[in-house]
Amino acid sequence: MGINSNAKQVIAEIVSNKKVGSYHHMVFAVGEIANAAKPGNFVAISVGGESSQLVLRRAFAIYRTFDRGASGGLLEIVVAPHGAGSAWLANQQPGAKIDLIAPLGTAFGIPTEPVRALLVGGGYGSAPLFGLSDVLKNRGCRVDMVIGASTAMKIYAPLDGKRSVSSLTITTEDGSTGKTGKVTDVLREIITSNEIDIVYSCGPMGMLEAINNITEEFNLVHQCSIEESMACGIGVCMTCVLPIKGDDGQIRMLRSCIDGPVVAGERVIWNAKRTIPEGTWGAH
Amino acid sequence: MFNFQTTLGKAEFENPIFTASGCAGSGKELSQFFELNQLGAVVTKSIMLKARSGRATPRMAETPSGMLNSIGLQGPGIDLFLENDVPWLRDQGATIVVSIAGESVEDYAVLARKLRAVPGISALEVNISCPNVENRGQVFACHPETARAAIEAVRRNIGGELPIIAKLTPDVTSIVEIAEEVVAAGADGLALINTVLGMVIDTNTMRPKLAGKTGGLSGPAIRPIAVRAVYQVHAAMPHVKILGMGGVSSGQDAFEFILAGASAVSVGTATFGNPMAAMKIKEELRAELISHGFDSLREAVGYAHRSEGGN
Numbered sequence: 001m002g003i004n005s006n007a008k009q010v011i012a013e014i015v016s017n018k019k020v021g022s023y024h025h026m027v028f029a030v031g032e033i034a035n036a037a038k039p040g041n042f043v044a045i046s047v048g049g050e051s052s053q054l055v056l057r058r059a060f061a062i063y064r065t066f067d068r069g070a071s072g073g074l075l076e077i078v079v080a081p082h083g084a085g086s087a088w089l090a091n092q093q094p095g096a097k098i099d100l101i102a103p104l105g106t107a108f109g110i111p112t113e114p115v116r117a118l119l120v121g122g123g124y125g126s127a128p129l130f131g132l133s134d135v136l137k138n139r140g141c142r143v144d145m146v147i148g149a150s151t152a153m154k155i156y157a158p159l160d161g162k163r164s165v166s167s168l169t170i171t172t173e174d175g176s177t178g179k180t181g182k183v184t185d186v187l188r189e190i191i192t193s194n195e196i197d198i199v200y201s202c203g204p205m206g207m208l209e210a211i212n213n214i215t216e217e218f219n220l221v222h223q224c225s226i227e228e229s230m231a232c233g234i235g236v237c238m239t240c241v242l243p244i245k246g247d248d249g250q251i252r253m254l255r256s257c258i259d260g261p262v263v264a265g266e267r268v269i270w271n272a273k274r275t276i277p278e279g280t281w282g283a284h
Numbered sequence: 285m286f287n288f289q290t291t292l293g294k295a296e297f298e299n300p301i302f303t304a305s306g307c308a309g310s311g312k313e314l315s316q317f318f319e320l321n322q323l324g325a326v327v328t329k330s331i332m333l334k335a336r337s338g339r340a341t342p343r344m345a346e347t348p349s350g351m352l353n354s355i356g357l358q359g360p361g362i363d364l365f366l367e368n369d370v371p372w373l374r375d376q377g378a379t380i381v382v383s384i385a386g387e388s389v390e391d392y393a394v395l396a397r398k399l400r401a402v403p404g405i406s407a408l409e410v411n412i413s414c415p416n417v418e419n420r421g422q423v424f425a426c427h428p429e430t431a432r433a434a435i436e437a438v439r440r441n442i443g444g445e446l447p448i449i450a451k452l453t454p455d456v457t458s459i460v461e462i463a464e465e466v467v468a469a470g471a472d473g474l475a476l477i478n479t480v481l482g483m484v485i486d487t488n489t490m491r492p493k494l495a496g497k498t499g500g501l502s503g504p505a506i507r508p509i510a511v512r513a514v515y516q517v518h519a520a521m522p523h524v525k526i527l528g529m530g531g532v533s534s535g536q537d538a539f540e541f542i543l544a545g546a547s548a549v550s551v552g553t554a555t556f557g558n559p560m561a562a563m564k565i566k567e568e569l570r571a572e573l574i575s576h577g578f579d580s581l582r583e584a585v586g587y588a589h590r591s592e593g594g595n
Contacts, residue, residue, distance in 0.1 A: 003312050009559060046557060053349040055503050055533075055557045101559070229344040231351055232556035235313035238306070238329075238355045239344035253337050253358060258313075274495040275340050282335035282358070 003235055003258060006036035009101045014094050015074060021153045023124050024079040024090040025063070028098060034065040034073020038107035039132035040225060040262040043077060044233030046099035047085035058085045059233045061202060061225060061261070062103065063127040064134075075102060078127040078156055104233055106262040108132050108200055108223055114140030115197040118190060119165070120183050120211055122203020123149045123156070128225065129202055130161035142166050144194050148183035148207070152176035167194075184210045191218050201225070201265075212265040222265030228256045243269040243277045251280040287580035288570060290324065290547045292525045293447025293472030295406040297324040297379060297548060300581055301538065301566040304529050304552030305330050305383040305409060305451070305475075306355065310369050311376065317559040321377035322566070324548055328369065330385035330411040333394060335361040339416060340495035345484040350503025350531065351553060352482050354496035356416045357385055362398050374404040381449070383409040387422055389433045396441035408446055409527075410438050410471070413453035413478040415500040425452045425478075428465040439470030449527055451475035452513075454506075459513050460520045473525040475550070476517060477510045503553040507531030511544050518545020518586050533561065535568020542569075542581065543588035 012028040019025075042061050048054035060077040067073045081090040092098065108128075111117075117136050119129040126147045133143045143164070148171040149155045155170055155177060162168055169186055170178030179186060184207070190196065191214070201211045202225040215222035230240035234257065241253040242260070245267045253276070254260070269277045276283045290300040302325045308314055311326050320326055338358025345352045359365065362384075373380050382405050386392040392410065399408060412424035412434045424430040435450050442448065450471040452462055463474055479500025486493040510530025518526060528546025532538050533554040541549045549569075554561035578584045 002316055004316050007316055009317060053504075054346065055349060055553060056346050056351060057557060099558070229342040231344050231346075231353070231553075232559075234316075234559055236307060236309035236559075237344070237353070237556050238309070238338065238358050239341075239353055241338070241341060241343070241358070272340070274342075276337050280337045282337035282361070284334075284336070 004104055007101055007104055007234070008033055009099070011097050012075070012100050014092055014096045014098060016094055017090070017092065020078070020156065020158065022080065023156055024081065026077050026079055026089070028075045028100065029072055030075040030100070030102065031072045033102050034067050034075055037062050037065045037075065037103035039128055039135055040105070040107035041103035042105050042233070042261060043075065043100050043102035044104055045089060047088050054085050056231050057101070057233050058089065059230055059257070061125070061128040062131065064131040078124045080124050101234065105257055106260055108262050110135055110139060111141065111198060116142045116195055117144070118194070118196040118199045119143060119145045120187065120199060120201040120203070121145070121147045122183065122207040123154050125203030125225070126156045129200060130158070130164060132200060133164045137164060142194070144190055144196070145169070146171065146183045146186060146190065148172065150174060183207065184214060187211065187214050191220065196220065198223070208265065209270040212268070212270060215265060223262055224265045225261040226256050226263055226268065227261065230257055233257050243272045243280055245269065251277055253280060286570065286574055287582070290581055292407055292449060292527060292547060294445050295447045297406070299324040299566055300542070300548040301562050301569065302327050302381065302527065302548055302550045303555065303562060304550035305411060307552035307555050311373050311378065314555070314559055315376060318563050319376070320373065321379070323378065323562055325379040325381045325406060326373055327381040327409055327550060328383050329359055330357055330383040330414060331359055331362050331365045332357055332385050332387070333362055333391050335359070335364070342494055343496070345493045345499065347482070347484060347501065348505060350501055350505035351556070352484055352494060352499035352501050353479070354416045354494045354499035356496065357414055362395055366398065366402060370402060370404065380405050381407045381409050383411050383451070385411040385414055386434065389437045392434045393437040393441045396438040400441065400443045400446070405446065407449055408438065408442065409449045409451055409475055410435060411451045411478070413451050415453065415455070415479055415481045415498070416496060423453060425462055426456055428462055431462050432465045432469040435466045435469040435471050447472040449473040449475050451478055453478045454509050454513050455481050460516050463517045463521065463524070467521060467524055473527060474517060475527040475529065476513045477506070477530050480506050480509060502531065504531035504533055507537060511540055514541055514546050515544040515588065519589060522586060532565060535565050535570070535572045538565050538569040539572045542584045543586070545586040545589065547585050
């Protein structure tokens with residue numbers, strides 16, 4: 001199988017764009033792409049229009065997809081309008097045509113047996129976890145979810161999403177909703193009391209690292225969706241690499257767009273921090 | 285019938301649109317979007333003697349109409365490259381230009397020896413200008429003597445008729461001087477230009493944004509610099525074939541390079557924004573040339589240099 005063999009570049013129409021808290025929930029008519037996408041995959045979107053000075057695509061985790069049969073599939077994302085590119089996208093109205101490539105990257109691994117899964121999302125990083133939750137529930141898994149953010153406006157937890165999980169715990173650093181603190185403050189208790197078998201996470205790298213420290217403590221499988229500054233999203237630019245340990249124990253600088261975004265947390269060299277770890281393949 | 289064919293040294297190409305070194309991965313990534321044999325040539329990432337991790341991350345910062353990168357020549361090394369990448373490209377029917385980079389003059393000599401008997405390669409791009417090395421002294425193309433030494437080492441060891449294309453940096457006082465030096469040393473053609481050394485400082489962390497601090501600037505932001513370099517070198521040495529590049533994102537951009545004196549044009553950063561960029565540019569360039577009344581690409585090469593009295 002080739003690299004990104006399901007990926008297609010399409011001009012997709014925006015079906016809806018709704019503001020949800022600090023974010024925009026956007027739906028695109030993407031045709032058959034919807035069928036090929038799995039929870040964890042991402043979409044690379046061209047931003048800024050024809051005369052834009054923004055030359056690079058923006059990567060967004062796929063929130064959900066729907067196959068609507070003959071009328072074509074839908075792909076949904078949650079956009080945080082942080083920079084010029086995401087702000088441009090969030091401003092686009094239904095009917096606008098958007099150049100996107102999907103599905104890209106790795107997907108969350110789904111256990112073959114009904115296990116007890118804990119899904120942890122930071123900010124709008126919760127979005128892809130709802131689609132994952134649906135898949136896990138269909139496999140007979142129990143799904144608990146924790147979503148954290150700095151403040152209530154940055155918690156993404158839509159009603160239908162809430163229905164797909166067995167329990168939902170929300171944390172905010174300012175205490176504006178849910179428990180005051182960070183997601184990692186509540187993980188140990190949930191892992192113990194709900195006898196969690198596997199942890200899935202999506203959010204900022206600092207949060208993923210903190211979660212991974214806890215999953216290692218409990219010796220749990222941790223699948224996380226990582227991120228690093230990315231130019232192309234399709235594996236050609238070699239900018240989005242991270243030091244990751246392979247099956248053979250060798251650390252390599254792997255592309256988060258091809259070998260990720262979903263990786264096993266135990267394989268990531270979390271403390272590399274702007275260096276090439278010693279022993280990395282080809283380090284000198 | 286419009287003739288889109290072009291040559292660099294003795295190598296012939298069906299059309300003048302190439303990928304730029306380091307902007308097409310191994311080829312496999314782009315082959316999901318179009319057939320690689322539709323390109324004039326695939327220019328591979330610059331390959332070194334040994335496997336190389338490249339620089340730490342972040343390696344990328346977007347800039348106005350461009351981007352800064354500091355990959356640092358991450359790659360598998362020449363042996364694995366010849367074992368895996370080249371045969372695969374050959375199987376695709378791709379026209380292959382292998383790009384090489386060394387840390388020493390001896391590296392270039394060894395790389396050339398390893399490549400001399402490899403079938404299915406149309407030309408060699410000798411990258412003597414990668415800005416993402418820890419030691420600025422390793423940028424061979426910054427000085428006439430080191431530029432000459434690297435190209436001579438390749439010329440002596442490559443044997444046969446494989447054309448050598450020397451890739452130069454615009455970060456010099458006179459690119460013409462360096463160009464003349466490498467041509468005298470045996471280069472058949474010139475790849476103009478490599479990225480321009482730059483820096484972005486993150487105003488939140490108040491430190492350089494890239495882990496490697498400096499990076500190479502690419503994209504439309506550098507296009508006028510590249511067009512100038514091609515124009516100057518073509519004016520000085522009209523007989524030397526040029527592979528032009530730097531921020532080409534449309535057929536009109538590519539046409540500009542052809543008019544300045546390029547015989548072929550590489551597409552780099554535009555591919556990051558659109559995997560189909562090279563295919564789009566190829567068709568747009570063909571239309572552009574035809575609409576200006578040219579019967580062949582060759583007639584248009586260097587057309588901007590004609591005397592004021594001309595048409």
